[in-house]
Amino acid sequence: MPLALALYQPDIAQNAGTLARTAACFGLPLHIIEPAGFPVGDAGFRRAGMDYLDRVAIRRHASFTAFEAWRRAEGRRMVLCTTRGAVPHTGFAFADNDVLLLGRESAGVPEEVHALAQARIIIPLMADARSLNVAIAGAIILGEALRQTGGFPG
Numbered sequence: 001m002p003l004a005l006a007l008y009q010p011d012i013a014q015n016a017g018t019l020a021r022t023a024a025c026f027g028l029p030l031h032i033i034e035p036a037g038f039p040v041g042d043a044g045f046r047r048a049g050m051d052y053l054d055r056v057a058i059r060r061h062a063s064f065t066a067f068e069a070w071r072r073a074e075g076r077r078m079v080l081c082t083t084r085g086a087v088p089h090t091g092f093a094f095a096d097n098d099v100l101l102l103g104r105e106s107a108g109v110p111e112e113v114h115a116l117a118q119a120r121i122i123i124p125l126m127a128d129a130r131s132l133n134v135a136i137a138g139a140i141i142l143g144e145a146l147r148q149t150g151g152f153p154g
């Protein structure tokens with residue numbers, strides 16, 4: 001089972017489209033936890049995702065509860081990528097069936113999601129830097145996870 005990417009109530013269609021393209025390039029599924037801040041078929045989402053959207057398995061979950069039901073049924077760990085993470089991403093041992101959960105641009109994830117995650121990882125930044133763009137954070141963490149699990153194509 002390959003790694004999976006998940007977006008918690010994404011606000012910005014272009015970021016979600018960029019991550020959908022990234023998932024397509026590595027043959028990974030993308031999960032979107034609703035409500036998103038943009039409609040299905042948003043022009044910005046399609047522009048950023050381009051024709052890669054035809055090649056990625058995108059699953060929309062109506063709520064976090066529905067996402068959790070899917071995740072538990074698949075037996076995947078929820079690895080939360082968060083600016084409040086305790087473990088640096090390079091010091092975490094990824095498994096090839098982890099789902100990497102990214103928070104929403106405006107507010108990350110709520111406390112209960114934080115508490116349910118099996119791991120909370122952070123990309124260490126300069127002390128005065130608040131956070132990375134969500135698509136950049138996703139790419140950095142996905143790169144490390146793919147490297148560790150031998151998941152890069154070919």
Ligand SMILES: C[S@@+](CC[C@H](N)C(=O)[O-])C[C@H]1O[C@@H](n2cnc3c(N)ncnc32)[C@H](O)[C@@H]1O
Nearest residue numbers: 081082102103105107108122123131132134137
């Ligand atoms: C713009 S940030 C959210 C900022 C929000 N105010 C917060 O502190 O959670 C959007 C998402 O990108 C990811 N992210 C950004 N910077 C990160 C970092 N340094 N380490 C891990 N994840 C990061 C997280 O998933 C975060 O929820």
